Amino acid sequence: MKPLTHQVTELIRQAIHDAQSAGELPSVELPTIDIKPPKKADQGDYGASVALALSKPMGKPPIEIANIIAKHITKPDFISTVEVAPPGFVNIRLNENWIRELVNTLITSGNTFANLDIGTGKRAQVEFLSANPTGPITIGRSRGAILGDAIARVLEATGYEVEREYYFNNAGAQMRNLGESLRLRYLEALGQTMEIPDMEKFYQGEYLIDYAKDLIAEKGDSLKNEDWQPFKEYAEKRMFQWIQETCARIGIKHDIFFNENSLYDSGAVWKTLEELQKRGYVYTSVIREGETDEKVIAKSADFKPAQWFKSTAFGDDEDRVLVKSNGEPTYTLPDIAYHINKLERGFDLAVNILGADHFTQAQVVRRGVEAMGYDPKPIHVVHVQMVSVVRDGKPFKGSTRRGLFDTLDELIDLTSADAIRYFLLQRSPDSHLKFDINVAVSQSNENPVYYIQYAHVRCSGILREAEVRGVGIDGADLSLLGAEELNFLRKCLELPDVMQIASENLSPHTIAFYALELANAFHPMYDRVRAFADGIDPNLQKARLAFYTATKAMFKRVLDLLGMTAPERM
RNA sequence: GGGCAUGUAGCUCAGUGGAUUAGAGCAUUUGGCUACGGACCAAAGGGUCGGGAGUUCGAAUCUCUCCAUGCUCACCA
Known part of the structure; x- marks a missing residue:
């Protein structure tokens, strides 16, 4: 439609x-x-x-x-x-009779109401939550995770065939540090004194202590002479499970986990480098061409040559390193290879959710894609601003007991998946977000989550009562519905417009906002439009019950779009 | 210093490509209600849309400029 x-x-x-x-x-x-x-x-x-x-x-x-x-x-x-x-x-x-027909539409197909055909026949991919799997999901990262999932839901509802993808950064120095950290914990658990060589690189999370114990339970001390690699693999496996478990708790499921390692296994990383060299966009130098800052020049005196991407040819302020002097690529090179891979998979739309701190990097990758001769047009990057968590009016830093900070798991424990989803989706990605734990947990009228869900609960209550009384809705005469009901139905008719905006602008916060408006249209009416008033005309009662059946489907629909539950009781 | 954002009611924030009188929730004040579950409803107060200038019949919205805040400008990911 x-x-x-x-x-x-x-x-x-x-x-x-x-x-x-x-x-x-x-x-x-x-x-x-x-x-x-x-x-x-x-x-x-x-x-x-x-x-x-x-x-x-x-x-x-x-x-x-x-x-x-x-x-x-x-x-x-x-x-x-x-x-x-x-x-x-x-x-x-x-036409008011036409509006009243919406009741039947919602009853028969409320779960697809406001589906649009913007993306019909098109394939979209949403990549989100991607990062080094070196620790649990933090609150900061969860905003992008929930936004990505919500965008995927909107795109699905507007016709796209959608894949949710997690770019699993399981290559590179951070993962080596993770493996090394676990190796040290392992040796420590075996009774050796642990010497921490470099606190900067050492992951202190206590979960690694648990993993070390588990590893000993599984393999004894057989790994004591191994280097970081088997430890990295084990830690990665555990982290993968943990991240998936946390995602499941909040209603997120990726279709594809794309391993960064596979880009090395397939040779795509080095092929990308060769292609860029062939196209004349790579040079080998100790320092970027045209560097004038004397401090930088002095600092780089001891460096060996690195390979640079001439991104200035594509409008960048300065060239970027592709391969470090030690022969390892920076993130840039595999990222370009990854995005080429995405484009080759033929998506019409490839959405990438990143933190605002990745802005420059995303631009470099885009320029890399252009340098490779590809059209980066399908790639859309959505940058989310930071989220700061507040509790009792003070910044919340989470439990330090286990060496973890600001984990999503902990926030779910403290609040609920629905509350987190709603609060993180409520605001435009461009705005800095303040997440107040006190409001999210409060079971009072300052919490919009309950206000919205309560509308669904109230409809459910009416329908339960109808069942008890044995009143059905077959053959309801919708022309009996009055101005109050029509007013609410008019609000329902706005959803397709909201969906279009949300889909085209990749901005599901408009739906979150709409959900509140819808609840705000519902509750005042509910007070006056009674289905079980004394002496109510049976035909009017039937029409109103049909109306509330439709209303319930409408709230279910909107809550589904946001990935929230629609409770029968509260 | 450059780049990207943000600045709208006491607080948290919507407001697409300009349009009739600038919106919501919370908070505040006042009033209703023992319910088809009140986690409710009604009413009120609260704004020179960061400042200034420009374009226009008309600007929160577009342009310029200034101020404030966040992020970012690595041989980290």
Whole structure:
């Protein structure tokens, strides 16, 4: 289906064309036609200001243009009236019986209501949560994780075939440090005194102590003369499990775990380097070309030559290192290879969720992709700003007992998956986010999560009561539904528009915001529109029960889109 | 210093490509209600949309400039 605003926009566009063909309006190029609900409810459901914008190019008063447009609008069944209001708005009112039909739509197919066809026939990939698996998921990273999953849900609902992917950075120096850290813990557990060579590189998380014990239980001391590698593999395996468990707790499941290692195994990393060399974008030097900073020059005096990517050819401020002087690649090279791999898999849309701190890096990768001769257009990077967690008005640092800081697991324990999902999705990714634990756990009206879910609970309560009383909804006469119900149904009709914005802008926070608005439209009505009032007409009761069945499906739908549960009771 | 963001009610924040009188939740004040589960409802107060200038019939929105804040500018990932 298409959002209603689009259909209305098309009607107006057509009306202007028809008026132009009939010679009633001058032939000028049409501006963007913008449709919005009027401020006052009695002005109709949609208002168009296009006549104001056309006034100047057409050389006519806006009110006159508006009248001509209104005259040429052919009303489809969902529109009841077209009115003109000063200074030149064309206001459109929906057919109320058509709105009432939404009840049946929601009852029969509420779980697909507002599905759009923007992405039909297209494949999308959403990559999120990617990082070195050197520790548990932190709160900071969980914002991107939940955003990525929510974007995937929106893309699915708007027609895309979606894959959720985790780029598992299991190569590189950090993973070697992790392996080395576990090796030291292992030796320590075997009774050897542990010497920590470099605190900067040593992972202090106590989970490594547990892993060391487990490893001894499995293999005894047979690994005591091994280097870091088997330890890295073991730690990686455990970390992989842990991350998946945490994801499952919060409703996230990746379809594909793409191992960074595989890019080395397949030779893709070095092939990428060769291709860049062939294309003339790589040079070998101790220092970047054109470096003028004397401090940098002095510092690099002892360096051996590295291989540099001439990213300045693609608009970068400075060139970037691809291969370090010790022969190891930086993250840049495998990342470029990875994105080439993505593009070769033929996605129409490849969304990548990254922290705002990765902005520069994402640009370098994009330039690398361009240097390789690929069109980076399918790649969309969404940067999420930082999240700061507050408890009792103070910054929250989590438990230090196990050497962990700010883990998502701990936050789930303290609050709930639903609360975390909602609070992290509520805000635009561009805005810095303050997560107040006290609000998230509070079972009071300051918590919007409960306010939204409570709407679903209330519908469930009514339907339970209907079952007890043996009242069904078959053959309900929807024309009995009054202004209050219609008002709520109108709000429901906005979801397709919200979905379109969320999908095209990759901004699921609009849905979170809409969910609150929907609950806000529901609760006041619920008080007045009673299904079991004394002496209620049985037909009206039946119509209202059908309405609440639809309402329940609507809340379920919105909560599903956000990845939240829709409880029957609270 | 450069880049990317952010600045809207006491607080947390929406506000797509300009449009009729700038929105929500919480908090505050006042009033309802013993319920189809009140985790509710009604009403009110609260804003020179960071400052200034410009474009326009019209600017929170576009342009310029200044101020403030965050992130970032590695042979770390």
